[in-house]
Amino acid sequence: MIKYLLILLALSILSGCSFNNDHSDLRERMAAVEREPKGQIEPIPTFTPYSPYVYSAAARRSPFTRPVLESEQRVVGRRLDIAPDLARQREVLERISIDLLSMVGSLSRDGQIWALINDGSGGIHRITVGNYLGKNHGRVVNATGTQLDILEIVPDGSGGWIERPRALALEERDNG
Template identity: 45%
Template sequence: MKRIKSICTVPVLLLMAACTPTNDFSDLQRFTTEVRGRPGGEIEPVPEFKEYEAFTYSAAGFRSPFDIPIRINLQEGMSASQNVKPDLDRVKEPLESFAIAELAMVGMVERNGHYVALVENGLGEVHRVLRGNYLGRNFGRVVSISATQLDIVEIVPSGSGGWMERPQSLTLVR
């Protein structure tokens, strides 16, 4: 027990000796007096900054750069005809409430030798599309489906009071 007391007493005595106040700060006072005696320097003026010009975003009406691009192939051969007109009495299909640019072919399924296209609408829903189905706001009718492409014929106003067919296609988005 005496041994433990002596072992504990030695560090306590060392700490007390180290913490005794000695007021010998003469070297520190000499240094601060020397630094204060030096002449002050010139402070550089604050640099002038250019006035901030706010950026105005002018492409708000365009397609978002974060959306998957849709390749729409406008084919030549748009022709106006007196016999071409949309069937206004037909019941509209769900994909006819979306523009062609909002639709994307995201897949294809083959059943009994026939292709079924998987088309995603602007809301993220996927629909099965067969040959003969309608899609798009311009009375678009699916005329053929291949493994990588969906061919559509739209009926659009010709500008002269009639209607004309406009071929379009949606390609498979990978």
């Protein structure tokens, strides 16, 4: 009995939709919309062409690195015995600029401190006093748990070499 009532209810709902084929109200609304004035589309705005900037100071110090202060640039004076050992086999970190290297940790074993250096591409290297890093023949002369003291040998501009001290400090990250 319930089955017949449900079928009868469904047929009555469907019959209400099918018997009214008069769509005159829809046709009137469509005709009214077509009679309305058409809108105007605004023209595309014109833009001035981009002119790229030519960076001509590529050989200078990067503007994103900390400048070396005069007090830090104290040099040991020009000595004739200062020159990099060009016959020495270069270490892995000497292929990377010291500005791209960062100290990320340290280890201590039998009183010797080893610094953990990030090479900028995700590699971590372990170095200590006597190791070399950076493109300017930088040699680690002192290591603490938070800093490496480096002595670089750089050209002095007149055909000689000078020693320049640098430091690489432990980077602290905010884990918040």
